[in-house]
Amino acid sequence: MRIHSGATPACALRCQPRLAAWVLLGLAALALCGCASLHTVNEEQWSPDQAVLARAEIDGPQVTIHNIRNCQYRSADDYTVRYYDKTFDLGRLDSTYFILVPFPGSAALAHTMLSFGFADRDYIGVSAEVRRKKGENYSALAGLLGHYPMTYVVGDERDLIGLRANVRDNEVYLYRMRLTAEQSRRLFLDMMRRVNQLADKPELYNTLTNNCTTVIRQHVNRVIPNKMPYDYRLLLPGYADRLVYDVGLLDTDLPFEETKLRASITRQAYLYRDGPGFSQGIRR
Secondary structure, eight states, rough: OOOOOOOHHHHHHHHHHHHHHHHHHHHHHHHHHHHHHHHHHGGGGGOGGSEEEEEEEEEEEEEEEEEEEOOSSSSSSEEEOOOEEEEEEGGGGGEEEEEEEETTTTTEEEEEEEEEEEETTTEEEEHHHHBBTTTTTOOOHHHTTTBBEEEEEEHHHHHHHHIIISSOOOOOEEEEBBHHHHHHHHHHHHHHHHHHHHHSOOOOTTTTTTTTHHHHHHHHHHHHHTTTTOOOHSSSGGGGHHHHHHTOOOOOOSSSHHHHHHHHHHHHHHHHHSSHHHHHHTTT
């Protein structure tokens, strides 16, 4: 409702609650539209790199992941979509890595992921992202209004890290986490169960409350209760590596500044982009 310049203060006060009510109704309608879209958008409408969802079959110590992404990128918009299935032995899972990808031009914003190492031979990354339609770009405001479904992309590091370091020209930081092998296995299994849940029942992404970093906190706290507090750095994930460092989850006794310097793998990702042993190369 527009308040004309000649309106009395009393009229303005009466109008403000009505305006707030209309705004709330509008936001609710947008959220409902977002919820409806979870059920009405068919597979052909998704961006090709997110059209196929991963699934995990857990059979004792063996975990078979279907649809592990391994795209071949010529540019950010020109790529060949590839997937494969692979069985992993939980007994060989011995490391977990926290990955931070700052957004260009904004120190406070970043994308975060986890990656799991199996005896330094196989590495599998898990990236919580918005699921985009064909030709759609991410908008933080749209994410706040419940426009996107949440998806967990499961991919090898050549895809998930190489896309960001070598195609989008982002800085990438790779931190080994201070977790026991058992904690890493429990964290991995918790994420794989979440992969299956999202494949069966879509859920809305939210820029503030259900984003790439808040979900990592949820998984970590299910393995180590109350390890990661709710902190402003979850909302400003460009500083999330410092949060993970401060709560003792990074495998280092060095000062944070030196830890971050050593965690930069952007150059190594470029050097090993095409050859064998990408994951081993970025850790040298």
